[in-house]
Amino acid sequence: MKHKMSILFYVKSSKAAKNGLLPIYQRITINGTRIELSISRFVEKSKWNTAAGKMKGNSEETRLINSHLDILRNKAYETEKWMINNNQEINAQTFKNKLLGIEEKTRKLIVIFEDHNKKMNELVGREFSINTFKKYETTLSHTKEFLKNCYSINDISIKQVDIAFINDFDYYLRNSKNCNNNSTIKYIRNFGKIIKQCYFNGWIDKDPFLNYKGKVREVERVYLDQEEIETLLNKEFKIKRLDLVRDMFLFSCFTGLAYIDVFNLTKSHIIIGIDGEKWISTHRQKTESASKIPILPVTQSIIEKYEKHPQCLNENRLLPILSNQKMNAYLKELADICEIPKELTFHIARHTFATTVTLTNGVPIESVSKMLGHKNLRTTQHYAKVLDKKVSEDMMVLRAKFEYKYNKIDKSLKYSHKI
Template identity: 55%
Template sequence: MVKTFHHIFYQKKPKNYQNGPVPIYLRITVEGKRAEVSINREVEPGNWISKAGRLKGKSEEVKKFNAHLDALQSKLYDAHQALIRENKPITAETLKNRYIGAGERQRTIIPIFKKHNDEMQALIPQEYAEGTLERFRITLSHLKEFLLWKYKTTDVELRQINHEFVADFDFYIRSERKCANNTAVKYSKYFQKIIRICIANGWIEKDPFVNFKVKLKVVDRAFLSEEELQAIQTKEFTSIRLNQVRDVFLFSCFTGLAYADVLKLSPGHVSTGIDGEKWLFVNRTKTDTPSRVPLLPVALEIIEKYSAYPACINQNKLLPVSSNQKMNAYLKEIADVCNITKELTFHIARHTFATTVTLNNDVPIESVSKMLGHKTIKTTQHYAKLLDKKVSSDMNALRNKFTRKEETADLKTGS
């Protein structure tokens, strides 16, 4: 049975009271037992209506005072409902404690975010990639800076995080941090994961991300054309390091592997496939999904080239892969030498495999999706949209089909 309660705001005169303002108290009564709490306000006895428990008058100041009492009354009702939801005993004392927040641990967002990141750190590489953790770390750093920028504080209680808070955080990321739309959306989504943890634990009742709408914008991914790819393949460099970077980059162009996946390759990842040819068998670092790629002649030649390379043998590596930062720096130099105006980064190799090497050569999109290790074919379909040449080829085939039909019809009519 749910226990009801009664309450009243009343004046409590101190001992030896003679004159002047009198403090206002809130009295809570449950089954005849009382609990009292001061509201930290005082009024003259002549201005107080005892029966109504409100201040007398119609001035703006009186209206504000009575509105404050209404807000406290609403807070008391919320405390009562919270005890009911949590199936906790309802007495005058427990209701008072819930109303004033006594004994409740006020959780704040920063320690919760840090705990999430620490736990993620402990699960690398079994459950998460280092890059995923780094994105959560950056989000936490942005959140700390946002708190200083907006609230001049280093932390906030969870109850302060509402729709306005997340909208302001998004605005800060875009305006102060100068992040593009897709980057800002991703930071909001990382923050949203932490909020979902709080909701799941019952620390936040209302999701502040409800009605907060942001969308990723489709971005055309750069890739190399056949001519650009050929230019890099045939170019001879005097620098050993440039030759190595070019070879590793080409290997990715003809296998579709991302930098993190190429970095971890060992000779053990190469095995005989279902067709008796050499294949790569590796789980993607980013998603842990399996990627099985039949090795094309260019990729096989590169593997053979470095099979006896001392650094690869000593480290049990398939290829001599430098840091991603160094790779991208050398790729810019390679682009200049090969007269390629696109901003050449290592990830362009993966896009080139998906487009120029496979889809453009009529490899079915289902096969491309499987080799890339995509979880859904929808991700792969974005590459198909980029290929004007493929669209032209498909439409020419359709055009020829209609032409043949018209010619056949003309022959039948004798025209």
């Protein structure tokens, strides 16, 4: 964002005219890059003061040329002042264009961001989910506030977005917006997508994100254990909305489907699998990955319970699920009634499927990953890290094997430990 400028007038001997006069040039150096301009004036070599960068003497010719040099110098400084006052990026090319009156199309960050979001909105439901669109809208809002609060401007040239700008935005999100680390990184990544598009379009010379070091921290995933699942299964609710919310949550616990994927289910998603049993076959809206899940007894019971529900019949839905906002609000009420000391959200059901329902019961991680619709096995491995119980059970088997093996060894046998 900062710049350094110097101005020098000199004569160029290599371009001497036939009459021996030397042309005078103006050299403007900005951040080490030179701009050289002929001023269309000529002078005798003996009359030029190289150290002072002007003509010697007091003649009328000297007065006129030196006055012209002062006018050109002042014009350069006025151009610099105007660009600073108008938040223009100052480099050799932009300065030269402004000085000479050459119009350059300035691409503005907010204009580009708004155009991106407009196109994304038009593709909601086909290429993007409404939640993804809302995240980019929030990022745009934060970007506008950042420019206004920190730079007192409404927009900025994309060429002025550098690593210092990105780091300042990162700090603003953490400090002024009170975003935690992972939320900050996600907003910065959304912002980064806009900048990378500008780079790939050739609108900027380099990607300023190459030196950005932000990193998402792994967070502990909350899930229900077997006892808590059974509490939900066995609890009787007289209030219909809580009964329905419990059923929808358990459906996700035994299928691993996210809220939006449960919401989108229809009867056509039920197929007969290779084992002759009923399966759910769908695509995750978030990643568009195929997801095929065998229907477990609990899952089947819930499907049958609601197959005649008016909402299912009228709207061609497999289940009458409420809005995600209502589901999460009622789940907190559900947790209090069932005395589950965890802040329940619908997404916890997906974590529960990955841990308590599948991995803990010996389902291979590759199979779990496929059912969850993960594109990368490393995503599923995050769930495996929290299964201390499973590690304990596996080690108990190993411990038993070692005890059986070494009990056969003669107890009189002695080991020597040498390094």
